[in-house]
Amino acid sequence: MNEYVYPVLAGLAAGTFARMYMLRTDYRQYPTFLHGKIIHLSIGFIAAGLGAIVVPSFMEEEFTAITFLTLAASQFREVRNMERNTLTEVDQYELVGRGKTYIEGIAIAFEGRNYLVILTSFVTTASYLIFNLWAAVAVSIVSLLLCRKLMSGGRLGEIVDIEYKEPYFEGAGLYVDNIYIMNIGHPERQKEVLKYGMGFILTPKNFNARTTIANLGQRQAILHDVSTALGIFRDSGTPALVPLAKRDLDDGRVGVFVLPQERNIEKAKEIIQNVPTLETAIRMPTKAEVNQKG
Amino acid sequence: MMPIEKYILAVVTTNPNKVPAGTHVFHCQDKKEMDHFAANLEAILDGIAHSLSDEVYIIVKH
Numbered sequence: 001m002n003e004y005v006y007p008v009l010a011g012l013a014a015g016t017f018a019r020m021y022m023l024r025t026d027y028r029q030y031p032t033f034l035h036g037k038i039i040h041l042s043i044g045f046i047a048a049g050l051g052a053i054v055v056p057s058f059m060e061e062e063f064t065a066i067t068f069l070t071l072a073a074s075q076f077r078e079v080r081n082m083e084r085n086t087l088t089e090v091d092q093y094e095l096v097g098r099g100k101t102y103i104e105g106i107a108i109a110f111e112g113r114n115y116l117v118i119l120t121s122f123v124t125t126a127s128y129l130i131f132n133l134w135a136a137v138a139v140s141i142v143s144l145l146l147c148r149k150l151m152s153g154g155r156l157g158e159i160v161d162i163e164y165k166e167p168y169f170e171g172a173g174l175y176v177d178n179i180y181i182m183n184i185g186h187p188e189r190q191k192e193v194l195k196y197g198m199g200f201i202l203t204p205k206n207f208n209a210r211t212t213i214a215n216l217g218q219r220q221a222i223l224h225d226v227s228t229a230l231g232i233f234r235d236s237g238t239p240a241l242v243p244l245a246k247r248d249l250d251d252g253r254v255g256v257f258v259l260p261q262e263r264n265i266e267k268a269k270e271i272i273q274n275v276p277t278l279e280t281a282i283r284m285p286t287k288a289e290v291n292q293k294g
Numbered sequence: 295m296m297p298i299e300k301y302i303l304a305v306v307t308t309n310p311n312k313v314p315a316g317t318h319v320f321h322c323q324d325k326k327e328m329d330h331f332a333a334n335l336e337a338i339l340d341g342i343a344h345s346l347s348d349e350v351y352i353i354v355k356h
Contacts, residue, residue, distance in 0.1 A: 171345070172344065172345035182342075183342075183344040183345060184342070184343075184344070184345075185332060185342075185343040185344050185345030185351045185352075186329060186332050186333055186336065186343045186345075186351070187329060188329070188333060189336075189343070236340070237337050237340060238336075238337070239336065239340055239341060239342045239355075239356065240336060240342045240343065242342075242356075
C-alpha cells in the first residue's frame with residue numbers, strides 16, 4: 001500500500017458513481033436492460049481509472065503514463081461508433097424511427113459522458129492528494145452537479161410556442177392549420193386519420209429557432225418522442241397512417257401531425273416541449289456577420 | 295436490390311382515359327369498387343393511395 005491507493009480509489013469511486021448517475025433510463029428507454037448498462041458502467045469504470053491515475057503519475061514524474069489518455073480517447077470514440085451502429089440497425093424496425101440526427105446526438109452524448117467521468121475522477125484524486133478526503137468529497141459533489149448541468153442540453157419548449165390544431169381534410173389533402181401535410185385518397189383512411197390524428201403548430205420564437213426546427217432530423221425526433229411516449233396508431237402495411245411534420249415556407253412554422261394511441265393534448269404538448277434540441281440541428285444564422293450588420 | 299421509392303406502383307380508376315400508359319391500371323366500375331381495390335392494394339403493396347381526382351387513385355411507395 002502506498003500513499004496513492006486511497007486517492008486513486010476515491011477518484012475511481014467518484015468517476016464510476018458519476019457514470020451511474022448519468023446513465024438514467026428515461027422515457028426514451030435506452031439503454032434499457034442490464035447488458036446495455038453493464039457495457040457503459042464498465043467503460044465508465046475504465047474511464048474513471050484513467051482519470052484517477054493522472055495526478056499520481058504526474059507526481060511520480062512518470063510523464064509517459066499520461067500519454068495513456070490518448071488511448072482512452074480512441075476507446076471512447078469507439079463507444080460512439082458502437083452506439084451509432086446499434087441504434088441505426090435497430091431504427092429500421094421502429095414504427096417511427098429516431099432518425100440519423102437523433103441517433104448521432106445520442107452517440108455524441110455517450111462519448112462525451114465518458115470524458116466527464118475522466119474529469120470527475122481526475123479532480124477528485126487531485127483534491128484528495130493536495131488537500132484531504134473531505135475536500136475530495138466536496139469536489140466530487142461539485143463535479144457531479146457540473147456533469148448534470150453539462151449533460152442536459154436545450155429543450156424544444158425554449159425555442160418554440162406550441163399550439164394544438166385539429167387536423168382536417170380539404171379534398172384529399174390533409175392539413176394542420178394552413179400547412180399541407182399529405183394526400184390521403186381512401187375515405188376509410190381519412191376517417192381513421194381524423195379519428196386518431198392530432199395536429200400541433202410549432203411557432204419559432206426567433207430566427208435561429210426557425211432554422212433549427214426546419215431540420216428534418218429535428219422534426220423526426222419530435223415525431224419519435226411523441227410516438228414513443230403516447231403510443232402510435234400504426235402498423236406495418238398501413239403506410240397511410242404515418243406521423244409527419246411539414247413546414248410553412250412563408251413563416252417557418254412547423255405543422256406536426258401525429259397519431260397517438262392516447263389522445264391527450266396537454267401530455268402531447270409537454271412531450272414536444274421536452275424534446276431535446278439536437279446538437280447537430282442547431283443553427284445560429286443571427287451570429288453570421290452579414291446578419292449582424294443590420 | 296434497390297428499394298423502390300416515390301414510384302407509382304398501380305393506378306385505380308373509373309376513367310382509364312386519364313391514366314398514362316406504362317403503368318399498372320385497375321379499371322373499376324364505380325367509386326365503391328375503386329375504394330375496395332385501393333384499400334387492398336395499399337395493404338398488399340405497402341404504398342399509400344393518393345387521390346388525384348374523384349376518378350383516379352395512385353398507389354405510391356414512399
